[in-house]
Amino acid sequence: MSALGLVSPPASATSLPRAPGRFPAHLEALAFAAGFALLALLPLVVGGSYGRHVLIMAFIYAVVASNWDLSLGYGGIFNFAHLALFGIxxxxxxxxxxxAGIEPWAALALSGVLSTLAAVLVTVPILRLKGIFIILVTFGFAQLAMQVILSQSDLTGGTQGIVRIPSLTLGDHNMIRDNKFAYFYLALGLLAASTAVLRLVVRSRFGAAIVALRDNEDYAVARGLSVARLRLVTMASSAFFTGAAGAFYAAYQRNASIDVFGMSLSTVILSMVLLGGTGTIYGAILASFLLTLFSEAMADFGAWRPMIVALLIIGVMLAYPAGLAGLVKAAAGRAGRLMRPT
Structure with missing residues (x-):
């Protein structure tokens, strides 16, 4: 019996059998490398610092949304404290x-660790809870975190926030005056690292275990899985890069505002997870790009912009309940049938 409560595999078993429709690992690795190589070329075609700013924000949102998909989509945990981990x-x-005067890169890593510890803290009360009770506890934790920050205004600035936060540094390179090139590649690197870790997790035996627990908890427990341990590790696994993304956001924007705990941002990120298709990781990333870019393109529509975005989400979800990932899969299936010789 393993530490997670999993039954130890036979000595002859070296890997999980590939699920039907799942890409082999080596093909996914090639597609992963090709996709991020193409993203790395975007500054060559996206002119101006504003365009790169939009892409940087899309990368940050993609990290947060894809990690939320681990606990919500794969783990089936209705974790409404996820954006609080970003705010932390x-x-x-x-x-x-x-x-505290800590060096920025060390502070970024420590921020991820502190968010992970916060995730463990919020998971303890929900280890034996189900459904609406998990939502209430995690939502309450998010509100508690916001109230703590507001009450400690001498340190946190309260509703005014914190300004002039030290930015990240790369030797003597001036990251503030390079038209956001350095921040673009740092944000892309953060997204690449986060996505690689998430995909390794969901393709592992642990990933199979949390999906089994999500789909049929009674059967999974009967087979020796531990609900408490799996929930704890799932929440902690989704927290580190979420906290690191929050730290990167603070370094990039050079301010910290209580707005990061607001329902507005939570709704946007949750929309990305649902629109992309839960339990996919890549779907949440794709939706983060599309929603961020589409929202910016609709900037001139003023108050109509959120309504147009909402109608887009509703339309996609009605046509493809599995989200954008389902749409891409359906399109790939049609293309495969058309290319198949008759």
């Missing part, structure tokens, strides 16, 4: 760098 990363970086 924002404020942890601000306080560590500005008040």
């Amino acid at each position: 990363g924002v404020y942890a970086y601000a306080l560590l760098t500005k008040l």
